[in-house]
Amino acid sequence: xxATPESxxxxxxxxxxxAVREGKASATAIxxxxxxxxxxVDAGPRGLNCILSSDRDASLRAxxxxxxxxxxxxxxxxxxxxxxxxxxxxxCGSKILEGYVSPYESxxxxxxxxxxxxxxxxxxxxxxxxxxSTEFSAxxxxxxxxxxxxxxxxxxxxxxxxxxxxxxxxxxxSETGGSVRQPAAFCGVVGVKxxxxxxxxFGLVAFASSLDNIGVFGRTVDDAAxxxxxxxxxxxxxxxxxxxxxxPALRTDSRDLAGLVxxxxxxxxxxxxxxxxxxxxxxAIDALRARGAEIRDVSLPHTDLALPVYxxxxxxxxxxxxxxxxGVRYGLRVEGxxxxxxxxxxxxxxxxxxxxxxxxxxxxxxxxxxxxxYYRKAQDVxxxxxxDFTRVWASGVHALFxxxxxxxxxxxxxxxxxxxMYLCDLFTVAANLAEIPAIxxxxxxxxxxxxxxxxxxxxxxxxxxxxxxxxxxxxxxxAAHA
Amino acid sequence: xxxxxxxxxxxxxxxARIGVPxxxxxxxxxxxxxxxxxxxxxxxxxxxxxxxxxxxERTGMPLQPDQGPSVKLERPVAAIAPRTHALDxxxxxxxxxxxxxxxxxxxxxxAGDES
Numbered sequence: 001x002x003a004t005p006e007s008x009x010x011x012x013x014x015x016x017x018x019a020v021r022e023g024k025a026s027a028t029a030i031x032x033x034x035x036x037x038x039x040x041v042d043a044g045p046r047g048l049n050c051i052l053s054s055d056r057d058a059s060l061r062a063x064x065x066x067x068x069x070x071x072x073x074x075x076x077x078x079x080x081x082x083x084x085x086x087x088x089x090x091x092c093g094s095k096i097l098e099g100y101v102s103p104y105e106s107x108x109x110x111x112x113x114x115x116x117x118x119x120x121x122x123x124x125x126x127x128x129x130x131x132x133s134t135e136f137s138a139x140x141x142x143x144x145x146x147x148x149x150x151x152x153x154x155x156x157x158x159x160x161x162x163x164x165x166x167x168x169x170x171x172x173x174s175e176t177g178g179s180v181r182q183p184a185a186f187c188g189v190v191g192v193k194x195x196x197x198x199x200x201x202f203g204l205v206a207f208a209s210s211l212d213n214i215g216v217f218g219r220t221v222d223d224a225a226x227x228x229x230x231x232x233x234x235x236x237x238x239x240x241x242x243x244x245x246x247x248p249a250l251r252t253d254s255r256d257l258a259g260l261v262x263x264x265x266x267x268x269x270x271x272x273x274x275x276x277x278x279x280x281x282x283x284a285i286d287a288l289r290a291r292g293a294e295i296r297d298v299s300l301p302h303t304d305l306a307l308p309v310y311x312x313x314x315x316x317x318x319x320x321x322x323x324x325x326x327g328v329r330y331g332l333r334v335e336g337x338x339x340x341x342x343x344x345x346x347x348x349x350x351x352x353x354x355x356x357x358x359x360x361x362x363x364x365x366x367x368x369x370x371x372x373x374y375y376r377k378a379q380d381v382x383x384x385x386x387x388d389f390t391r392v393w394a395s396g397v398h399a400l401f402x403x404x405x406x407x408x409x410x411x412x413x414x415x416x417x418x419x420x421m422y423l424c425d426l427f428t429v430a431a432n433l434a435e436i437p438a439i440x441x442x443x444x445x446x447x448x449x450x451x452x453x454x455x456x457x458x459x460x461x462x463x464x465x466x467x468x469x470x471x472x473x474x475x476x477x478x479a480a481h482a
Numbered sequence: 483x484x485x486x487x488x489x490x491x492x493x494x495x496x497x498a499r500i501g502v503p504x505x506x507x508x509x510x511x512x513x514x515x516x517x518x519x520x521x522x523x524x525x526x527x528x529x530x531x532x533x534x535x536x537x538x539e540r541t542g543m544p545l546q547p548d549q550g551p552s553v554k555l556e557r558p559v560a561a562i563a564p565r566t567h568a569l570d571x572x573x574x575x576x577x578x579x580x581x582x583x584x585x586x587x588x589x590x591x592x593a594g595d596e597s
Binding site: 302304305307308309311312319323326336340343344345347348351356357359360361363364367373374376377378379380381382383384386387417418419422 | 483486490491494495497498499500501502503510513514516517518520521523524525527529530531532533535536
């Protein structure tokens with residue numbers, strides 16, 4: 001029986017690329033199916049609102065010029081709206097960049113194009129990637145495909161929802177403190193934050209440069225691995241990527257974990273963790289053990305300091321990076337009294353409440369008299385957090401398993417206190433601070449809502465991380481979504 | 483650590499070049515102090531010199547030569563100019579040596595020299 005475009009879209013990136021390469025499927029029909037799916041689920045007042053911009057004609061033209069032999073031939077993809085593209089605007093979910101079209105293409109967009117993938121939309125996001133729910137988008141909140149009264153997580157919530165809703169099999173986001181893994185967990189898909197420097201950020205609008213990564217979403221571990229392989233590698237235009245850094249081989253047929261030691265850090269399983277989440281994690285750990293892994297209790301003693309450290313360093317760096325949005329070089333300009341008045345009017349009007357809050361916070365912790373007490377202190381404690389991981393790896397542990405979040409997706413509008421929103425990142429920020437890779441994989445449902453488990457690995461240890469992920473996904477099977 | 487006051491918020495908003503309406507000041511004072519209260523825990527941690535020590539120990543990634551290619555504009559200048567320019571009938575930006583010229587707004591003296 002010939003596969004239909006719709007069934008291929010549901011089957012995933014690997015199936016689509018194979019069918020297109022073998023001439024058994026039309027990339028045009030698959031892209032059309034992707035647009036039809038988006039039209040059915042994304043638009044309207046109750047729609048997911050996960051796509052901020054798209055251009056069907058441009059996508060179909062891209063199919064005509066695409067290489068059919070690529071690793072992602074004919075695979076429709078969504079890029080988060082802070083990743084520069086030349087055919088669609090890059091607004092970063094902000095009014096200050098409304099309608100902005102980049103004069104150059106990001107490294108990720110180029111690599112995807114060269115692999116034969118077709119850009120079909122830009123994903124909704126919290127403004128400038130600052131948020132954990134996609135409620136802080138200037139273009140309205142995105143919704144969770146499982147329950148549209150709930151958030152998809154954030155800040156890459158649009159990309160996660162697009163994958164979960166079947167619009168695309170893979171999508172790309174950015175991670176500064178958990179902005180791929182947390183929405184992946186909330187939407188029931190796989191989300192990868194690579195090692196800092198693994199994927200070029202050329203063309204990613206900077207938020208916090210010592211923490212920013214490009215991240216990957218897939219409905220399966222295998223699709224996420226394909227996406228990672230396609231976009232990894234060094235790039236002279238991003239000095240965080242180091243030469244030589246070949247794209248890693250992440251795909252494996254092995255589902256065996258014999259010889260691997262997987263740590264269970266006690267700080268990620270506090271007494272306050274719900275019984276339901278603990279039960280899902282226990283089942284996942286049993287699955288890892290069943291595949292041959294040795295499970296070992298470990299400790300990362302500075303874990304509780306990760307969130308305060310993150311919310312000093314990230315705002316500090318954002319206050320510097322977002323200085324460029326001043327009404328002169330990009331997007332919105334609001335006239336004011338003189339140059340200074342124009343800057344202040346533009347930035348006041350262009351930035352939303354959370355971005356303003358973080359720029360002010362960052363400016364404060366970098367200002368005279370407070371730099372040592374906050375910023376320098378945070379950098380020192382960041383080193384202690386990174387050393388916790390280094391010590392665990394040195395003790396013979398190959399990877400760690402933790403919950404990705406403490407709870408499933410919350411209701412839109414349920415969190416109004418800024419720090420309460422920051423707590424969404426509790427289990428994810430440490431990997432960004434330590435510059436190590438981590439992945440979120442669906443491990444079950446609580447009250448019908450997806451929850452994720454996290455596998456963390458040493459720097460450039462993505463191959464081991466994916467080996468664990470493949471085995472966990474295989475062992476959990478349908479239980480991962482039950 | 484001292485709490486942030488309304489004057490502090492005005493000062494840092496000035497440094498950040500963000501206009502903050504007077505009626506937002508009290509809310510921002512509360513929000514920023516609420517967030518900073520959670521950072522106090524760091525002051526109790528003995529971490530002196532930890533970052534410097536880590537830098538010294540870390541072998542790190544090999545550095546790449548600092549000779550990246552220049553990035554050419556991939557779209558014509560006419561396509562890059564904001565749509566409002568085109569709608570207003572304003573002239574397209576001029577380009578010299580690959581740099582787009584933007585209108586002079588004011589002298590730097592007007593901007594003040596606050597630091």
